[in-house]
Amino acid sequence: MSDAPERLARFISRVPYIAFLGMRAELAGDEMTAILPYSPHLIGNTKLPALHGGVLGAFMELTALAQLVVDEPGGRTPKTIDITIEYLRPGRPVTLYARADVRKVGRRVANVHVEAWQDLRAAPVAALRGHFLLSDGG
Amino acid sequence: MEFNESQLDQVARGMVMMAPQAAALGFELVSVETGRGVMRVPWREALAGDPDTGVIAGGVVTTLLDHVCGLAVVSAVSELGSTPTLDLRIDYMRPAAPRSAITAEAHCYKLTRSIAFVRAQAYDDKGGEPIATAQAAFMLGANGR
Numbered sequence: 001m002s003d004a005p006e007r008l009a010r011f012i013s014r015v016p017y018i019a020f021l022g023m024r025a026e027l028a029g030d031e032m033t034a035i036l037p038y039s040p041h042l043i044g045n046t047k048l049p050a051l052h053g054g055v056l057g058a059f060m061e062l063t064a065l066a067q068l069v070v071d072e073p074g075g076r077t078p079k080t081i082d083i084t085i086e087y088l089r090p091g092r093p094v095t096l097y098a099r100a101d102v103r104k105v106g107r108r109v110a111n112v113h114v115e116a117w118q119d120l121r122a123a124p125v126a127a128l129r130g131h132f133l134l135s136d137g138g
Numbered sequence: 139m140e141f142n143e144s145q146l147d148q149v150a151r152g153m154v155m156m157a158p159q160a161a162a163l164g165f166e167l168v169s170v171e172t173g174r175g176v177m178r179v180p181w182r183e184a185l186a187g188d189p190d191t192g193v194i195a196g197g198v199v200t201t202l203l204d205h206v207c208g209l210a211v212v213s214a215v216s217e218l219g220s221t222p223t224l225d226l227r228i229d230y231m232r233p234a235a236p237r238s239a240i241t242a243e244a245h246c247y248k249l250t251r252s253i254a255f256v257r258a259q260a261y262d263d264k265g266g267e268p269i270a271t272a273q274a275a276f277m278l279g280a281n282g283r
Contacts, residue, residue, distance in 0.1 A: 014189060015186070015187055015188070015189070015195065016183055016184050016185065016186045016187075016189055016195075017184070017185050017186060017187050017194075017195035017197055017198060019184070020162075020184045020185060021197070040158055041158050041159060041161075041162040042158070042159055043157070043158040043159060044157045044158075044159050044160070044205075045157065045220075046156060046157070046158065047220075048220075051159075052157065052159035052160070052201060052204070052205075053201075053204045053222075053223045053226070054159065054197070054200050054201025054202070054203070054204040054205060055159055055197075055201060057197070057200045057201070057204065057226060057228075058195070058196070058197025058198070058200050058201060059197070061196055061197055061200065062197060077188075079230070079233075080196050080230050081229070081230060082227065082228060082229045082230065083200070083227070083228050084225060084226070084227045084228075085200075085223075085225060085226045085227075085228075086224070086225045087222060087223045087224060087225065087226075090222070
């Protein structure tokens with residue numbers, strides 16, 4: 001657990017697509033908050049304007065993966081098996097935050113819930129539930 | 139009333155070009171017909187999810203699937219209103235081949251007065267089985283959801 005900040009920093013800086021999005025993450029004890037500062041290239045609908053739904057989903061999936069890297073149940077970066085994204089409100093052109101809740105860690109699979117919000121934690125913009133493969137087993 | 143072929147093509151091109159995120163990812167329109175759409179994202183280093191293998195990030199596939207599902211909905215309802223995604227479920231069947239472009243095709247198979255149901259698949263350039271499949275529901279005429 002003690003080297004969790006290093007593992008998280010390595011994960012964030014290692015993935016080119018995380019840099020493409022502009023995602024960051026902060027760790028307070030064992031609680032991680034993922035941060036996606038607004039940038040014009042994240043917009044999917046210019047009329048509203050609103051963040052692209054795929055960006056919301058991708059950001060929450062990366063939040064789940066980052067939390068699993070912090071918790072380190074498997075010792076390597078997990079692989080996504082499936083995700084369900086629920087869209088609750090349009091993502092406005094401001095900073096997006098997300099936190100992951102690891103609901104269950106089995107020997108091979110973890111179940112993770114993620115919620116993303118903007119100004120109001122109590123008014124989430126989107127949620128994700130997913131399963132992640134921790135090891136291929138033997 | 140349905141879009142005619144050139145209207146459909148124009149709308150589809152607009153959907154690909156007008157969304158800044160689609161342009162930033164380099165999305166390309168492959169084809170569109172009523173209720174169906176095909177789009178593609180070329181591989182490039184910045185979109186890799188794993189710099190060692192060069193496999194494209196899952197998030198890029200998610201965004202491509204969301205976008206092509208939206209295209210299938212717009213082509214099915216023949217109307218450029220607001221059609222927000224309610225939910226999107228994605229199964230990742232296998233990793234994409236390293237440094238491969240991804241092509242995704244979507245089919246809007248059911249329309250009700252207020253909801254559109256869509257299925258989609260994503261493939262890498264090796265062909266064969268899909269790398270991911272998706273199922274999504276969209277709101278129609280969602281001004282006042």
